[in-house]
Amino acid sequence: xxxxxxxxxxxxxxxxxxxxxxxxxxxxxxxxxxxxxxxxxxxxxxxxxxxxxxxxxxxxxxxxxxxxxxxxxxxxxxxxxxxxxxxxxxxxxxxxxxxxxxxxxxxxxxxxxxxxxxxxxxxxxxxxxxxxxxxxxxxxxxxxxxxxxxxxxxxxxxxxxxxxxxxxxxxxxxxxxxxxxxxxxxxxxxxxxxxxxxxxxxxxxxxxxxxxxxxxxxxxxxxxxxxxxxxxxxxxxxxxxxxxxxxxxxxxxxxxxxxxxxxxxxxxxx
Amino acid sequence: xxxxxxxxxxxxxxxxxxxxxxxxxxxxxxxxxxxxxxxxxxxxxxxxxxxxxxxxxxxxxxxxxxxxxxxxxxxxxxxxxxxxxxxxxxxxxxxxxxxxxxxxxxxxxxxxxxxxxxxxxxxxxxxxxxxxxxxxxxxxxxxxxxxxxxxxxxxxxxxxxxxxxxxxxxxxxxxxxxxxxxxxxxxxxxxxxxxxxxxxxxxxxxxxxxxxxxxxxxxxxxxxxxxxxxxxxxxxxxxxxxxxxxxxxxxxxxxxxxxxxxxxxxxxxx
Amino acid sequence: xxxxxxxxxxxxxxxxxxxxxxxxxxxxxxxxxxxxxxxxxxxxxxxxxxxxxxxxxxxxxxxxxxxxxxxxxxxxxxxxxxxxxxxxxxxxxxxxxxxxxxxxxxxxxxxxxxxxxxxxxxxxxxxxxxxxxxxxxxxxxxxxxxxxxxxxxxxxxxxxxxxxxxxxxxxxxxxxxxxxxxxxxxxxxxxxxxxxxxxxxxxxxxxxxxxxxxxxxxxxxxxxxxxxxxxxxxxxxxxxxxxxxxxxxxxxxxxxxxxxxxxx
Numbered sequence: 001x002x003x004x005x006x007x008x009x010x011x012x013x014x015x016x017x018x019x020x021x022x023x024x025x026x027x028x029x030x031x032x033x034x035x036x037x038x039x040x041x042x043x044x045x046x047x048x049x050x051x052x053x054x055x056x057x058x059x060x061x062x063x064x065x066x067x068x069x070x071x072x073x074x075x076x077x078x079x080x081x082x083x084x085x086x087x088x089x090x091x092x093x094x095x096x097x098x099x100x101x102x103x104x105x106x107x108x109x110x111x112x113x114x115x116x117x118x119x120x121x122x123x124x125x126x127x128x129x130x131x132x133x134x135x136x137x138x139x140x141x142x143x144x145x146x147x148x149x150x151x152x153x154x155x156x157x158x159x160x161x162x163x164x165x166x167x168x169x170x171x172x173x174x175x176x177x178x179x180x181x182x183x184x185x186x187x188x189x190x191x192x193x194x195x196x197x198x199x200x201x202x203x204x205x206x207x208x209x210x211x212x213x214x215x216x217x218x219x220x221x222x223x224x225x226x227x228x229x230x231x232x233x234x235x236x237x238x239x240x241x242x243x244x245x246x247x248x249x250x251x252x253x254x255x256x257x258x259x260x261x262x263x264x265x266x267x268x269x270x
Numbered sequence: 271x272x273x274x275x276x277x278x279x280x281x282x283x284x285x286x287x288x289x290x291x292x293x294x295x296x297x298x299x300x301x302x303x304x305x306x307x308x309x310x311x312x313x314x315x316x317x318x319x320x321x322x323x324x325x326x327x328x329x330x331x332x333x334x335x336x337x338x339x340x341x342x343x344x345x346x347x348x349x350x351x352x353x354x355x356x357x358x359x360x361x362x363x364x365x366x367x368x369x370x371x372x373x374x375x376x377x378x379x380x381x382x383x384x385x386x387x388x389x390x391x392x393x394x395x396x397x398x399x400x401x402x403x404x405x406x407x408x409x410x411x412x413x414x415x416x417x418x419x420x421x422x423x424x425x426x427x428x429x430x431x432x433x434x435x436x437x438x439x440x441x442x443x444x445x446x447x448x449x450x451x452x453x454x455x456x457x458x459x460x461x462x463x464x465x466x467x468x469x470x471x472x473x474x475x476x477x478x479x480x481x482x483x484x485x486x487x488x489x490x491x492x493x494x495x496x497x498x499x500x501x502x503x504x505x506x507x508x509x510x511x512x513x514x515x516x517x518x519x520x521x522x523x524x525x526x527x528x529x530x531x532x533x534x535x536x537x538x539x540x
Numbered sequence: 541x542x543x544x545x546x547x548x549x550x551x552x553x554x555x556x557x558x559x560x561x562x563x564x565x566x567x568x569x570x571x572x573x574x575x576x577x578x579x580x581x582x583x584x585x586x587x588x589x590x591x592x593x594x595x596x597x598x599x600x601x602x603x604x605x606x607x608x609x610x611x612x613x614x615x616x617x618x619x620x621x622x623x624x625x626x627x628x629x630x631x632x633x634x635x636x637x638x639x640x641x642x643x644x645x646x647x648x649x650x651x652x653x654x655x656x657x658x659x660x661x662x663x664x665x666x667x668x669x670x671x672x673x674x675x676x677x678x679x680x681x682x683x684x685x686x687x688x689x690x691x692x693x694x695x696x697x698x699x700x701x702x703x704x705x706x707x708x709x710x711x712x713x714x715x716x717x718x719x720x721x722x723x724x725x726x727x728x729x730x731x732x733x734x735x736x737x738x739x740x741x742x743x744x745x746x747x748x749x750x751x752x753x754x755x756x757x758x759x760x761x762x763x764x765x766x767x768x769x770x771x772x773x774x775x776x777x778x779x780x781x782x783x784x785x786x787x788x789x790x791x792x793x794x795x796x797x798x799x800x801x802x803x804x
Contacts, residue, residue: 034573123374123408132370139639142576143682159371159409160494167608171578172639175601175609186606198610335657338622359657363650366623499622 036088036149038062040073041228042185043084043153044218046193047163047178047203048211051239052155054082055215057223058247059230060089066230072247074234078103080156081127082236082243083134086182087150087170095148098137099130127156127164127238131174139172147171151182156238163203178203181218184226189218208237216252223251224258280390280397291397292390295419298399302345304432304468305332306461307403307414308442310452313498314405314412316343316483317461319432319469333483333502337362339372340406341483341500345432346419347399354382354398372497375406379415379423387421401431407487409495430464437467455514458482462515475515480508577685578603580638581779582614583721585766586689587733588699588714590756592790593691595631595701596766597719598774598801599783601638610782610803612638616645617787617794618690619652619663628794629662630692631787632672635719636706637685644684648672665692669702669710676708683707687718692789699789721773721780728772732765733757759788767799774802 011019038060045054060068068089075083075096083099085092106125113119125133131154141148147170158164167182168174178200179193196214197203206214215235223229231251237244276282277290284290305318318332330348334355335341342358344351361381365373382402389395402417403426414426428449430438441464452460461482466475486498503511513519581602586595601612614635620628632648634641651671655663663671669690676684683706694700703716715733717725730736735754743750757765766786773780781804786797 123371123377123410125369126371129369129371133368136368139643142574142639145574145576147574147576161491171576171637172643173578173580173603173608173637174639174642175612177609177611190606335621359654363653367646367650372623497622 036091038067038089039228040071040086040089040092041226042181042183042189042222043073043086043151044181044185044189044193044215044222045084045153045155045165045179046197046206046211046214047165047200048197048206048208049204050163051208051237052082052163052165053208053211053215053235053237054084054153054155055219055233055235056084056086057219057230057233059228059232061228064228066228069230069232072234074236074245074247075099076236076243076245077127077130077156078106078124079242080124080238081130082155082238082245083130084153084155084182085150086152088148091148091150095134095137095150095152099134102130102133126159126161127154128158128166130154130156131164131166131168135168135172135174138168138170142171153180153182155236157240161240184229185218185222188221188225192218192221208239212237220251220254223254224256279393280395281393289390292420295397295399296401299346299401299419299431300433300435302347302400302432303332304430304435304438304465305343305345305403306428306430306435306438306442306464307343307405307416307426308428308449308452308457308461308464309405309412309414309426310449310457311411312488313452313454313457313484313486314407314414315454315457315461315485316341316403316405316481317458317465318343318481318483319465319475320479320481322479329479331481333481335483335500335502336378336404336406337366337373338499339408339485339497340375340378340404341485341502343403343405343483345401345435350398350400351402354385354400354402357385358382372408374408375404375413375415376425378406379404379417382417383421383423385421386417386419390420403429403431405483405485405500407485407495407497412485412487428460428464430468432468434468434470438464441467454484454486455511458484458511459514462511466515475512477505477509477512480512482508482511577637577640579636579720580608581720582635583717583719583725583770583773583777583780584614584633584635584687584689585717585725585729585769586633586691586701586703586715587729587757587762587766588691588701589759589762591693591697591699592759592762592788593631593693593699593701594759594762594766594786594788595633595689595691596770596784596786597633597635598770598780599785599798600779600781602779605778607782613785614638614641615785615787616649618645618649619656619668621653621656627662629789630665630668630690631789631794633689633691633718634686636687640684641686641688644675644686644688647675651675665690665694665700665702668692669700669712672702672704673708673710676704676706680707687722689716689718691787693791697791717769721777724773724776725769728769729765759790763788763797770801 040060043056056073058070060071073085077099110119149170151169153167155165165180166176167180178197181190219233223231233249234247235249276284280291303319303321307316316333320329320332322329333343336358362373386398389397397419404415406413415423416426416429417423428442482503485500488496488498490496582598582600584597595615597614599611601608615633617625617628618630618632632645652663672690685706688704690702692700702710702712704710715729735752738752739749740752770784781801784799784801788795
């Protein structure tokens with residue numbers, strides 16, 4: 001009998017067989033995230049005359065399982081920026097902590113200053129600046145072969161205080177457009193949004209109410225057709241006055257009448 | 271030669287609570303030729319007297335552009351200044367790459383502040399033998415900062431450092447109220463007049479020994495702004511500015527203010 | 541087997557320990573299944589004239605069959621002293637994997653800016669071209685997946701175009717097309733810019749045919765040529781369209797022209 005303390009409480013190899021530690025990855029190359037685990041689906045956003053509207057549902061799926069039904073995928077940054085996350089939820093939480101730290105640093109700098117006048121002289125980060133930071137972070141992680149498995153939309157204002165909307169994904173690919181959508185939204189919602197805002201000039205003619213309506217319509221279409229979606233969602237409106245974030249919206253005026261006419265795919269006709 | 275036993279390094283306090291090496295470094299700033307900086311609501315200017323070691327040599331550079339929105343004027347060891355200037359340039363470039371914006375001036379100045387402070391707290395290091403005036407603009411308008419070898423930094427409305435700079439400061443104090451609303455040209459003229467105050471008798475401002483640097487802030491709309499990039503004027507380019515402060519143009523007014531100060535027996539600027 | 545080599549091997553039963561020694565994997569090595577590259581489509585084009593260079597690219601960016609954006613420039617001014625690149629003298633176009641292209645642009649721009657700061661003058665195209673090759677080759681085993689073209693005016697004021705592959709092979713050329721529709725545009729350029737396969741009608745039979753005399757194109761001719769090339773590419777390639785961005789580099793500076801292309 002082995003009486004060394006290390007062996008106390010351990011299963012004996014002759015009875016239970018040697019412990020198979022291979023899955024613990026004690027040898028072989030270290031594995032980074034190879035695929036997302038708990039995921040969020042589409043995020044959609046559209047610019048309007050004096051701001052940006054963004055929405056995402058409150059579902060976090062585990063494969064096809066609707067695992068968490070109250071996950072907020074729109075995060076705010078310093079009262080002037082909204083960030084919407086599609087893809088891996090844990091990576092979203094990591095990024096949220098990261099930008100939270102930047103915000104805290106920024107607030108701390110403000111607090112240290114003696115008076116209001118000096119506080120005003122500190123340049124606050126705008127959405128465009130935070131986006132550049134996120135773009136760099138995402139691209140850096142992909143260079144390390146350790147990607148953050150997300151597609152992210154950032155909404156707010158740029159340095160010239162014009163409405164700003166941009167997207168970056170797990171490979172660091174980034175672009176801007178008057179309306180943007182991730183995941184299924186790119187196929188289902190983007191065509192609808194482009195009808196209302198094909199160009200920045202079009203977007204500048206949209207009112208806040210019009211933009212919110214378009215987004216709500218798109219969320220409905222997404223709920224009808226995206227199996228990994230939910231009818232509870234978050235919607236945020238960024239304007240110069242700040243962020244109006246509602247995190248517990250319910251899809252209204254659904255009509256499933258169209259479903260009756262769907263008769264399978266392809267061969268089924270009756 | 272030695273003042274006492276407590277000045278061999280920068281990590282030892284004297285019994286009176288002084289750090290002599292840091293104070294000596296401050297003396298090095300006073301050896302450098304004078305530089306003046308003024309900020310208005312729309313511009314920040316730097317003006318400087320250049321020195322040449324001998325008739326045959328070229329004049330030592332006093333103004334360094336850092337980034338499009340900021341530049342520095344130096345008094346003291348030029349080689350130390352170049353280290354700081356390169357560092358600042360890198361910081362601005364890095365900041366632009368990560369955040370896509372001009373580095374906030376206060377931020378930049380704090381960076382060199384802590385870098386310099388670090389030298390005063392580690393054995394075997396020596397403080398920078400140079401003082402700086404940092405002129406720049408960010409979205410809150412033009413700024414002027416002073417930097418000392420101790421690592422101290424402070425925002426100024428107008429300031430002068432270097433040999434015989436007290437006279438220039440006296441001029442600046444007398445005209446302080448005028449600076450805020452001065453135009454670009456008026457600000458340069460004030461700067462040059464302040465510079466003249468510090469001149470040794472029989473020396474004059476010439477196109478060879480004067481440098482002027484300006485950076486501007488162009489407001490566009492309520493929150494938006496444009497940078498008029500930092501530009502250094504040397505040689506013939508400064509003649510237009512010098513004409514305005516020539517003795518003939520001023521009707522011999524310039525010596526009046528400096529007259530009383532001459533009796534103070536300041537050391538002669540070689 | 542006992543996992544603890546320092547312990548004597550015993551005759552009794554053995555126990556497993558999770559503290560198994562790490563062997564084999566060098567520190568920091570990662571297994572990768574993640575594909576770090578995508579193709580964002582689009583096409584670029586550069587033509588050097590006698591005293592000008594025109595760099596062009598479409599403004600569409602795609603992933604698969606989706607259009608990500610209808611306005612995403614891939615032709616950039618490089619090495620100006622300010623953020624708006626007002627005093628830039630060089631132009632870089634990148635096409636392929638957009639994130640790598642942008643990273644490459646930002647790196648080259650920083651280098652040109654530092655050069656200008658240190659030397660007090662802008663970098664020559666020739667020097668910048670060599671430097672760009674080095675940057676690309678330094679990442680030989682994890683390349684920037686971007687086809688770059690660098691344009692400017694050489695020391696004699698003549699138009700200069702340098703084209704690259706993703707790992708840094710480069711040469712100076714009269715003209716070059718890059719990206720998705722490169723294979724559609726390049727033969728057109730051979731014919732129209734270098735007058736390849738153009739003969740004087742009736743000048744002879746077979747090899748006796750005389751080639752049409754080659755002459756440098758004017759700026760106006762090249763601008764039309766570029767537009768025609770892209771209009772053609774838009775018709776035949778789904779990843780090309782939306783907008784045409786043109787940079788015209790002359791000794792007066794760089795002029796940017798944006799024209800519409802078909803959005804379908």
